[in-house]
Amino acid sequence: MQSRIKVLRYGHRELRDFRVTTHCALVSRALGAEEIIIQGKEDEKIINNIKQINQNFGSEFKIRFIKNWKPEIKKLKKENWKLIHLTMYGESITEKIEEIKKEEKIIILIGSQKVEREVYEKADFNVAVTNQPHSEIASLAITLNEIYEGKKLNEQFIGAKKIIIPQTKGKKIIEKK
Amino acid sequence: MQSRIKVLRYGHRELRDFRVTTHCALVSRALGAEEIIIQGKEDEKIINNIKQINQNFGSEFKIRFIKNWKPEIKKLKKENWKLIHLTMYGESITEKIEEIKKEEKIIILIGSQKVEREVYEKADFNVAVTNQPHSEIASLAITLNEIYEGKKLNEQFIGAKKIIIPQTKGKKIIEKK
Numbered sequence: 001m002q003s004r005i006k007v008l009r010y011g012h013r014e015l016r017d018f019r020v021t022t023h024c025a026l027v028s029r030a031l032g033a034e035e036i037i038i039q040g041k042e043d044e045k046i047i048n049n050i051k052q053i054n055q056n057f058g059s060e061f062k063i064r065f066i067k068n069w070k071p072e073i074k075k076l077k078k079e080n081w082k083l084i085h086l087t088m089y090g091e092s093i094t095e096k097i098e099e100i101k102k103e104e105k106i107i108i109l110i111g112s113q114k115v116e117r118e119v120y121e122k123a124d125f126n127v128a129v130t131n132q133p134h135s136e137i138a139s140l141a142i143t144l145n146e147i148y149e150g151k152k153l154n155e156q157f158i159g160a161k162k163i164i165i166p167q168t169k170g171k172k173i174i175e176k177k
Numbered sequence: 178m179q180s181r182i183k184v185l186r187y188g189h190r191e192l193r194d195f196r197v198t199t200h201c202a203l204v205s206r207a208l209g210a211e212e213i214i215i216q217g218k219e220d221e222k223i224i225n226n227i228k229q230i231n232q233n234f235g236s237e238f239k240i241r242f243i244k245n246w247k248p249e250i251k252k253l254k255k256e257n258w259k260l261i262h263l264t265m266y267g268e269s270i271t272e273k274i275e276e277i278k279k280e281e282k283i284i285i286l287i288g289s290q291k292v293e294r295e296v297y298e299k300a301d302f303n304v305a306v307t308n309q310p311h312s313e314i315a316s317l318a319i320t321l322n323e324i325y326e327g328k329k330l331n332e333q334f335i336g337a338k339k340i341i342i343p344q345t346k347g348k349k350i351i352e353k354k
Contacts (some may be wrong), residue, residue: 019197023312030309057309089341089348094330130330131341132207132234133342135200141315142322142330153271153307153319164266164308169297171266 003147005033005106006081010069011113012040023137024110025050029061031144032152033108036062039069056156073107073122081105082124085118086139087115091128097146100125108143110136180324182210182283183258184317187246188290189217200314201287202227206238208321209329212286213239214248233333250284250299258282259301263316264292267303274323277302285320287313 007028012021013163021038025046028036037044050063066072073083082103089113100106109119120126129139144152165172184205198215202223205213215223217218219242227240243249250260259280277283286296297303306316321329333340342349 020200023314024198024313026309027315030307030311033317053310080202089344089350091343091345092331093325099309117347120348123346126344126346128341128343130207130332131343132334134203134207134229135314135318137200137312137314138204138208138318141312145319145322154269155307157309164305166268166305166308167266167303168268169300169303170294171297173266175184 001104003101003103003106005108005144005147006076007033008072008109009035009036009038010109010111010115010119011064012038013045013096013112017048017107017112018043020112020137022049024140026053027137027141027144029053030152031141031153033144034062035064037080038063038065040065049161056160056162057060058160065079079105081107083107083109083122084122084125084127084143085109085115085119086129086136086143087111087120087126088131088133090128093127093129093143093146096125096127100127101147106147110138110140120144129133138149141152156163178281180278180280180283182285182321182324183211184213185246185249185286186213186215187286187288187292187296189215191218191220194289195220195223197289197314199226201317202240203230203319204314204318206230206236207329208318209325210242210321211239214249215240215266216244217242217244221284233337233339235337240280253284256282258284260284260286260299261302261304261307262286262292262296262300263313263320264288264297264303265305265308265310268271270304270320270323273302273304275351277304278324283324285317287317289313294307309347313349
């Protein structure tokens, strides 16, 4: 069984978080999540970036903005999605990964701003990718890669117009018409 | 043997790249690199952020800015450091990781702007963390984690004043006086 994964980006701030949230979305897509849900003011530029990348490089990765994380999480939890909150204060991912991998449906919540107490309470797992301050992009990447056991590192995406052919030196892209 | 790792951040642009470069530095520190070398105009705010985090959370992680990557790489290569360039156009990390792990001294080069042809030529390995566009922060994190086989995820840093105690819910920090 391969877990389905959605990513919830908590507390996206317009403009200020543009690049970091874009990285989060691209990492989610590249490493096998099916959707990113962004809590914050809708930003068409981010949506269009991702759609453009889907068109060029394949996949049906989805992106949407929501105003409030709470009703979204409530709804998803009713549908048996488990909430994994990535936080430097949580339990080590190395201890929790086997348990997490067994879940069929996983929401990975990553903060931007300081995260409300309620997120810790609602989470099924509060998980730390090191107990050091670093980057939600990095934590997300490692978590996705661990859940999928590295399998997404060589995934071919369906519907790609541009396909990159790995090279020792330089670049090779095949473009389908 | 545990490889020594330095990270070279290529083409940092003042202001525009502030946050992303800060994430790169924090990820390098948290996941076991000994130094980040940033090509770009010196930014005291980034240096001070990292020094502050070293003071609070331990480690002797180093950071410095350089004007030009070429003499730096030339010097390090003379001292037997191997250059790993992370690029979506490269060979899969899953194929190269065993070879890379055998190296004693590794420089991981991550781009920001488009990377000159010469980087591909000078690199001992051009390595892709997926052949999809995503994030240099994510690629760096996965590469460090793979080289160190997850061992840095539970590392205790020497000299920490603040130590985070993993919690199921909530936050616990021990502060040493």
